[in-house]
Amino acid sequence: MSRLLLLRCGLSVPAAVEFRYYGFCPEGELMAYTSGLRNEKLLQKSQVSLSCSTPVRMWLVSLAAFLVILQSGFTDSFRSLGLAFAVVLSALLTEFLFLYKSGKTAMLKDGSVVASALVFTILLPNLISPVYAVIGIIFAVAVIKHCFGGLGSNWLNPAAGGWLLIRIAWPASLDRALEAPSGLMAQSGFLETQVRPFLNDTVFSFFKTEIPSAYLDLLASGNPGIIADRGILALLLGSILIIGFRACRTWVPVIWIAVFVFLAHLAGSVPSGVLAADNTQLTGDVFTALCTGGTLAAAFILSADPATSAKSVVCAAGAAVAGGFLAWFFRFPGGETYGAIISVIIINALLPVFRTIENYWLYERRSA
Numbered sequence: 001m002s003r004l005l006l007l008r009c010g011l012s013v014p015a016a017v018e019f020r021y022y023g024f025c026p027e028g029e030l031m032a033y034t035s036g037l038r039n040e041k042l043l044q045k046s047q048v049s050l051s052c053s054t055p056v057r058m059w060l061v062s063l064a065a066f067l068v069i070l071q072s073g074f075t076d077s078f079r080s081l082g083l084a085f086a087v088v089l090s091a092l093l094t095e096f097l098f099l100y101k102s103g104k105t106a107m108l109k110d111g112s113v114v115a116s117a118l119v120f121t122i123l124l125p126n127l128i129s130p131v132y133a134v135i136g137i138i139f140a141v142a143v144i145k146h147c148f149g150g151l152g153s154n155w156l157n158p159a160a161g162g163w164l165l166i167r168i169a170w171p172a173s174l175d176r177a178l179e180a181p182s183g184l185m186a187q188s189g190f191l192e193t194q195v196r197p198f199l200n201d202t203v204f205s206f207f208k209t210e211i212p213s214a215y216l217d218l219l220a221s222g223n224p225g226i227i228a229d230r231g232i233l234a235l236l237l238g239s240i241l242i243i244g245f246r247a248c249r250t251w252v253p254v255i256w257i258a259v260f261v262f263l264a265h266l267a268g269s270v271p272s273g274v275l276a277a278d279n280t281q282l283t284g285d286v287f288t289a290l291c292t293g294g295t296l297a298a299a300f301i302l303s304a305d306p307a308t309s310a311k312s313v314v315c316a317a318g319a320a321v322a323g324g325f326l327a328w329f330f331r332f333p334g335g336e337t338y339g340a341i342i343s344v345i346i347i348n349a350l351l352p353v354f355r356t357i358e359n360y361w362l363y364e365r366r367s368a
Contacts (some may be wrong), residue, residue, distance in 0.1 A: 064238025228297030259324025
């Protein structure tokens, strides 16, 4: 397959090779596309706009999620790492059974199942029973991923779908795993006791302001919670890594976060139960809303999984705006602490609608 042919298709070389390797689009279909025939598979695969192949993107996502788990493990005697090990092992075994039956076990090396398992892990409380985690990831891989055709064909993000199963089937167990002995910021860590005073005395004093109490502890919480919220620093580092390798459409999570932040600022509150070190309510604080409730984890899912999103810029942007609104609506007016994750699930579920709209307005209508 020549480079000229790939460029005529409007594909980067890695993206086109990805189609060729996984059998999404044989060379004959690419040539038909260049002659003016619209290929439905090309229109529906949102990955074609990315510069990284699927294996590279998946292993980058795995690395980013592992960093989050590692940060969480430092403050819970590495319980988070044990949970991740159980989830990844269960996911690999489930994936192997499906691929072995179809003779495609070589696809294990693409890293997609490891990425799904690790992203699923960071959505879980660090104190949850591994039994629920194993059931959730088996459901995610066996039902959500493979029952809809495997990698790139699933309409719902497997990690988010596995989390939803636990949320619906065992809500009491999930809530118990999230319970802290007192408020979220009851334990002050190194960032709060050492770094915050230093920054206030050296940097922010120049501007006659200071970092509020408990702010920096949000970046490295040591209390029970979902692993993503306990490893915000690592989550930000992993997101920068993914963006640096151009493995995602950066503007999609940016729009989602911008809409959420704007509405959260207007709402003027954060979910009840989020307390500072002095047990005062952190009210009207956007930074707190971003660092709790799985908000940044939801944005990470949007950036890490372009397969479950619209392909066109217009529809992807529309989906991001709708997702940001739903995240705010469920969390603030609705009182659902993890409304951000639920918003990603709803947008994923509406993906066929978005793709039908974009196929008609951007392709079929113009062709006619």
